[in-house]
Structures are given as structure tokens and as C-alpha cells.
Amino acid sequence: MSAQAAGLTPAQVNALSQFLSKQVPTTEQIPVDSNVCPAGSASFAEPFAKPHWNGWGVDASQHRFQPAAMAQLRADQVRKLKLKWAFGYSGATQAYAQPTVVGGRIFVGSAARKVYSLNAKTGCIYWVLDTDFPVRTAISIGANGPHWSAYFGDQHGNAYAVDAITGKLLWKTSLDAHPDAHVTGTPALVAGKLYVPLSSLEEVSGADAKDECCKFRGSVSALDAATGKILWKSYTIAEEPKPTRKNAQGVQLWGPSGAGIWSSPTIDLKNRMVYVTTGDNYSDPPTTTSDAFMAFAMDTGKLAWSSQMTKSDAYNIDCDIPDGKEVNCPSAKGPDFDFGSSPILVDLPNGRRALIAGQKSGVVSAVDPDHEGKLLWQVRVGQGGSLGGVQWGSAADAKNAYVALSDVQRRAAPPGSAAGRDSVFGVPYELDPKIGGGLTALKIETGEIAWHTPHPGCVKPGCSPAQSAAVTAIPGVVFSGGVDGHMRAYSTSDGRIIWDMDTGREYKTVNGVKANGGSIDESGPVIVGGILYVNSGYFFQGSASGNVLLAFSVDGK
Numbered sequence: 001m002s003a004q005a006a007g008l009t010p011a012q013v014n015a016l017s018q019f020l021s022k023q024v025p026t027t028e029q030i031p032v033d034s035n036v037c038p039a040g041s042a043s044f045a046e047p048f049a050k051p052h053w054n055g056w057g058v059d060a061s062q063h064r065f066q067p068a069a070m071a072q073l074r075a076d077q078v079r080k081l082k083l084k085w086a087f088g089y090s091g092a093t094q095a096y097a098q099p100t101v102v103g104g105r106i107f108v109g110s111a112a113r114k115v116y117s118l119n120a121k122t123g124c125i126y127w128v129l130d131t132d133f134p135v136r137t138a139i140s141i142g143a144n145g146p147h148w149s150a151y152f153g154d155q156h157g158n159a160y161a162v163d164a165i166t167g168k169l170l171w172k173t174s175l176d177a178h179p180d181a182h183v184t185g186t187p188a189l190v191a192g193k194l195y196v197p198l199s200s201l202e203e204v205s206g207a208d209a210k211d212e213c214c215k216f217r218g219s220v221s222a223l224d225a226a227t228g229k230i231l232w233k234s235y236t237i238a239e240e241p242k243p244t245r246k247n248a249q250g251v252q253l254w255g256p257s258g259a260g261i262w263s264s265p266t267i268d269l270k271n272r273m274v275y276v277t278t279g280d281n282y283s284d285p286p287t288t289t290s291d292a293f294m295a296f297a298m299d300t301g302k303l304a305w306s307s308q309m310t311k312s313d314a315y316n317i318d319c320d321i322p323d324g325k326e327v328n329c330p331s332a333k334g335p336d337f338d339f340g341s342s343p344i345l346v347d348l349p350n351g352r353r354a355l356i357a358g359q360k361s362g363v364v365s366a367v368d369p370d371h372e373g374k375l376l377w378q379v380r381v382g383q384g385g386s387l388g389g390v391q392w393g394s395a396a397d398a399k400n401a402y403v404a405l406s407d408v409q410r411r412a413a414p415p416g417s418a419a420g421r422d423s424v425f426g427v428p429y430e431l432d433p434k435i436g437g438g439l440t441a442l443k444i445e446t447g448e449i450a451w452h453t454p455h456p457g458c459v460k461p462g463c464s465p466a467q468s469a470a471v472t473a474i475p476g477v478v479f480s481g482g483v484d485g486h487m488r489a490y491s492t493s494d495g496r497i498i499w500d501m502d503t504g505r506e507y508k509t510v511n512g513v514k515a516n517g518g519s520i521d522e523s524g525p526v527i528v529g530g531i532l533y534v535n536s537g538y539f540f541q542g543s544a545s546g547n548v549l550l551a552f553s554v555d556g557k
Contacts, residue, residue, distance in 0.1 A: 035511045037124040044148055044165050047103025047141065051529040054102055055140040056186035056264035057393075061345040064395035064524060065473045072530040073554070075476030078489045078499050081532060082556035085123045088513030089547040090114070095535035098138040098186075098470070098523030099549065100150075106533065107150050107164070108549065109135025115152065117167060120528065123510040123551065127167035132156065133182075138264075138523070140189040144170070144226055151194050151225065153183025159196045159223060171228035178216045180205055185342070186264040188274075193231065193298075194223040195267065195274050199260030203282050206257075206328060207318035209249050213328045214257035214282035214316065215241045220265055220274060222301060232301035236261065236278050236289050244284055247327040255283035255330075258314070259290040263342040263393065266355070268369060272298040275369065277339030277357050281314035284330040290314075291337050293355055293365075293373050307373025309365055310337045320386075336386040337361040341393040341470075344401065345369065348445045356401050356444060358390025364403055364442060377447035381440045382407045388436070392522050393470035395478060400441040400450055400492065402478040407436035408466035431483075433458035437465030439480050439490055453495035458484055460504070469538075470524030479532070481520030485544060487534055503536035507548050518544030530554060 048054075051070045058066055068074075089095055089110040097109035105126060106118040111134045117126040133154040140151045141164055148164040157178070161170040175181065175198055185197035198219045206213030218236040223229065236259040244255045258281040266275040274296045281290045291310035296303055313334030318326045343355040354366040354376055362384030366376040381403055382389055388407040395402045409432040437455030442448065455465035469481035473492065481487045485504030488497050503517035517536030525534040531553045537546020 035124050037119050037126050044103045047148060050104055052102045053526045053528045054100055055188065056098065056138045057342055060188060060190055060267035062264060062266045062342040063344055064393065064471060065397050066527050068475045071474040071527045073474060073527055077554050078477050080554045081499060081552040084531060084551045084553040084556050086507035086509045086515060087118060087123045087511055087549040088509040088515030090513045092547040094539050094545045095537040095547050095549065096136045096522050099526050099533050100139040100141060101526060101528040102141040107139040107141065109137065109152060125511060129162055129167045137183055138186040140187055142189045142225060151187050151189055153187055153196055155182040157181030157183060157198060159183065159187060159194065161228060173223060173228040173230065175221050180216060184262050188265045188267055189225060190267045192225050194225045195265045196221050196223060197261035197265055197276060199262045199279065203316045206282050206316045209247060209327045210251055212252050212254055215254050216257055218260035218278055220261060220276055220296060234296050234301035234303065236294060237287050249327060253283060253328065256281055256285055256287045258282035259287060262338065262340045266343045266345050268345055271369065273304060274298055275343045275355055277341060277343055279338035280334055280336055282316045284314055284332060286312045286314040286332050291339060293343055293367050305372035307367050309359060310361060313337055340391050344394065344396045346396055346444050350445060354444065356396065358394055358403050360384060360389035362389040364390065366447060379442055379447040381405055391468040395471040395473040396444060397473055399443065401444050402471050402473055403440045403442060404467035404471050404480045405436065405438045406466040406468040408464045408483060409435040431462055431464035433463050437467045437482065439467065439495065441495060451495040453490060456497065460484060468521045472524040472527065474527055479525045481524065481534060483519045483521060485517060485519055485536060487520060487525060503550060504544055515548040516546045517548050518546030
């Protein structure tokens with residue numbers, strides 16, 4: 001996913017510097033306790049008896065499919081969705097953490113190092129927790145002795161547990177000493193254990209000619225949910241990095257490295273396995289576990305099998321430097337075809353099972369979890385590329401997998417254009433408004449295309465039709481957000497667009513924070529109790545930033 005850090009605007013440079021320095025400007029204008037929920041409104045009794053969406057994919061299989069009883073939103077009601085309320089993330093430069101809704105509360109992190117608990121109906125605030133670093137994972141809720149706990153990770157490789165009712169910190173565990181380590185994929189909570197994936201930004205920092213690229217290895221750790229104790233930690237690359245060659249400036253380089261886990265793990269209670277998908281390598285030599293499906297035993301962390309989809313994919317940002325001036329780029333100079341999507345565990349009509357995930361290559365793959373990841377089918381849905389293919393995840397029901405396509409493309413910017421202020425290594429560019437996007441339904445048994453709906457077209461200046469955000473489905477409807485700021489609803493029967501909402505504007509918020517919407521990326525919408533919740537404002541390659549959480553309901557009621 002490293003190429004998302006290329007081509008930064010001034011606002012993006014500011015945000016990335018905040019991330020790398022772990023500092024956020026103190027731009028607070030409105031007290032964070034504005035619109036505190038009334039006393040006596042904080043009941044959390046039997047939270048899972050109410051409609052809910054817990055964690056990333058709503059269930060351990062990562063289907064991102066919300067059943068009718070939980071969604072409480074019918075297909076024929078979707079076209080009536082209107083804004084119910086908006087909540088502004090104070091001090092944040094973008095909005096990216098997918099909300100969790102449990103027990104009538106929203107739990108959501110922010111880029112401004114805060115985690116919020118809000119009332120799901122009104123958006124009033126129960127509590128705000130200051131974290132050490134930004135939080136972009138979704139949050140998993142579970143019983144923890146006398147507590148209901150909220151579990152999440154931050155952008156410095158830490159996992160947290162806090163009291164879901166009060167926001168009090170219960171424990172915090174560091175998962176890796178590497179300075180670029182971070183938790184992007186949502187921790188998966190099952191039976192008292194928390195399975196936490198680890199990725200990193202070394203693919204970016206390792207491009208510095210003075211950096212000893214690269215030493216980070218992706219991993220998944222199992223933690224005791226009650227104490228935060230690490231029960232086991234398994235690396236996606238078994239071999240520790242060793243010195244390889246020196247670059248043109250005489251700096252020692254290392255490898256193998258990379259294969260980070262960007263997405264939430266999938267849990268298979270039948271086989272007692274933890275499934276993950278991995279990213280590319282950052283340095284030579286390439287490994288057989290990058291760009292792969294991997295299976296680890298739930299109880300021990302022992303690697304059961306690995307199934308690689310793209311070979312020899314070793315890459316870092318240095319590979320994009322023009323004119324042959326790169327110094328840390330691996331000799332493999334791979335295509336940067338990470339997996340950013342959780343594998344979806346599905347039951348097939350023929351009685352077998354499959355793990356399905358899309359890749360930045362533009363290819364969706366299905367492998368057999370019961371036969372060591374044997375390939376069942378592959379289907380190309382897009383051109384693919386370092387910014388292309390399938391980015392953050394798909395959804396699946398009993399028949400189809402619903403796959404959104406990024407394939408964002410850059411092109412040279414006309415002289416004097418606003419887009420010309422953006423650049424990739426000094427070359428002005430703008431996003432191509434005609435390339436990318438679209439939603440495809442694939443039959444889960446065979447991969448056959450059931451239908452395909454192209455993006456309806458860009459109309460805003462600097463727009464891209466890319467649909468990079470995770471997809472969400474309810475009975476009869478699938479939702480897909482776009483880099484153009486639109487949230488669209490499609491009929492699962494034929495792919496017709498039945499609702500289209502442009503979120504890119506200013507909002508009057510329930511907490512008094514100045515907020516606006518922008519690009520929709522990474523996290524997908526969450527539908528609970530008749531309300532659709534979605535973040536707007538994830539900047540992407542020059543697209544619009546923002547800082548708002550939106551709640552839509554039928555007629556805004």
C-alpha cells in the first residue's frame with residue numbers, strides 16, 4: 001500500500017509528517033466535551049442483544065454482510081436515506097477509522113489521537129480517550145471479566161484494551177520495537193484472545209538513501225484479551241533480516257523484509273486457524289510468503305500453509321524515482337501488488353469452502369482453506385497497479401462476492417492548473433477522471449462475473465472514479481464509497497445504482513466542530529438499526545481531505 005504515500009500535496013505532507021513524528025498540532029477550537037450525553041443515558045446492559053456491527057467484517061469470517069435483523073434497513077428503503085446527523089473529528093486532518101456499533105454506542109478512532117464513544121442515535125459523546133498515536137483500526141468489543149472492553153491498535157504498533165463504558169485504559173501492549181511498525185488491520189477478538197496484525201511504513205522510510213533498508217517483518221500476535229500478554233507471535237517471514245549489499249552511498253542494506261499484514265485476520269473455528277493476507281517485500285531477496293494467503297494455528301501460531309499469488313514482488317518507494325536515480329530499490333523491482341483485503345471465508349454451494357480476497361494486481365483469488373490454500377479460481381476485474389486493483393476489501397453473501405475496483409491513475413497536469421500543485425518526485429500530476437472504479441459481482445463458487453457496473457463518471461475538478469474503500473452488503477443491496485466522495489448503493493440482483501450521495505461538503509455537526517467531507521476510502525459503511533454510518537475525508541493522491549462521521553437514516557429520522 002506504499003504508493004498511497006507518493007505524490008503528496010502540502011496538506012498530505014503535513015499529515016504524513018504528523019504520522020512520522022507522532023505529533024499532531026493542537027488546533028482544538030471546540031472543547032472535546034461539547035455535546036456530552038445526558039446523565040443516565042449510558043446503559044450498556046446486554047449489548048449484543050441489540051443490533052450491532054462489531055470489528056471490521058461484522059463476523060469472524062469477514063463477510064462484511066449485515067443480516068436483515070441487524071441492519072433493519074430494507075432494500076426498498078435505501079433510496080430514502082437522508083442525513084440524520086454529522087460528527088466532526090476535532091483536530092483531525094482526515095477520517096479513516098471504521099466505526100463499530102455495539103450496545104447502542106459507536107466506538108471510533110481518529111487521526112488526531114483520540115478514540116470516541118458516541119450515542120448511536122444522536123452522536124452525543126459518552127467519553128473521549130487520548131491515545132499515544134493515531135488510531136485507524138476499527139474497534140472490537142467483548143466481555144473481559146467484570147468489564148466490557150474495547151480493543152484496537154494504533155499507528156506505532158501498540159494494542160489497547162479500554163473499558164467500553166468509561167473509556168478507562170485497562171492495558172496497552174507494544175507488539176514490535178521497529179519504529180515504523182503500526183496496526184492498520186483491525187484486531188480480531190475470539191474466545192478471550194485478540195489476534196493483532198502488524199504492518200509498517202518502512203516501505204516509505206526505507207526509500208531514504210541513508211536508511212538501512214529494510215528490517216521490518218509482518219506478523220500476527222495472539223494476546224490474552226484480559227491482560228494484554230502476548231501468547232504467541234508469528235512472523236510472515238521466518239528468516240530474520242541479514243546484511244545483503246551496500247547502496248551507492250555505502251549504506252548497508254538488509255533483507256528479507258516486508259510482507260506486512262494490512263487487514264483484519266479471519267478466524268476459522270472449524271479448523272482452528274487464523275488466516276491473513278500479506279503485502280509485498282521491501283528489499284531483496286523476495287520471499288515465498290509475500291502477496292500471499294497464510295494460515296496459522298489459533299492455539300500455537302505455527303504456520304500451517306502459505307499460498308502465494310504474486311512471486312518476486314520486492315518494492316519500496318525508491319523504485320518510483322525517475323531517471324535511474326534509485327539507490328534502495330530492490331533488484332526485483334516488483335509490481336507492488338499487496339493484499340489490503342481480509343480473506344473472506346465462505347461456504348460454497350458444492351459443500352466446500354473458500355477464502356476469497358482481491359489484490360492490487362486487479363485479480364480476485366479463491367483458495368481452499370481445507371487443502372493448504374490450493375487455488376480454486378482467479379478472475380481479473382481490473383488493470384491493477386501500485387494504486388490499483390482491489391484495495392481495502394470486498395463483501396460476500398451466500399451467492400456472490402462484491403468487489404470494488406480502485407485502478408486510480410495519474411496523468412500530467414496542464415500548466416497552471418490547480419492540480420499542478422501536486423507532484424510525484426517533482427513531476428506535476430492530476431488524477432485521471434476517466435480511468436478506474438466500478439463494482440463487480442462474482443459468483444463465489446466459480447468466480448464467474450454475475451454483473452459489472454462501471455463508475456457513473458466524474459464531474460468534480462480533480463476527481464477520480466476509483467472505488468478504493470471496503471464494500472458493505474445487506475440483503476438486496478451493496479454499498480461502495482468512492483474517491484470522488486460519493487457513497488452509492490447497488491442492487492445485488494443486477495448492479496443498478498439505487499442511491500447516490502455526494503458527501504463532499506461542509507456540515508453542521510452535533511458536537512460543534514467545524515467539519516467537511518471529502519474522499520471515501522479504506523473503511524466501508526456500517527449499517528446498524530436502520531442507520532448507515534460512514535466516514536468522509538480520507539485524502540488519496542490529491543483527493544479531498546475531511547474530518548466527518550455521517551449518519552444516514554430513512555428520511556433523516
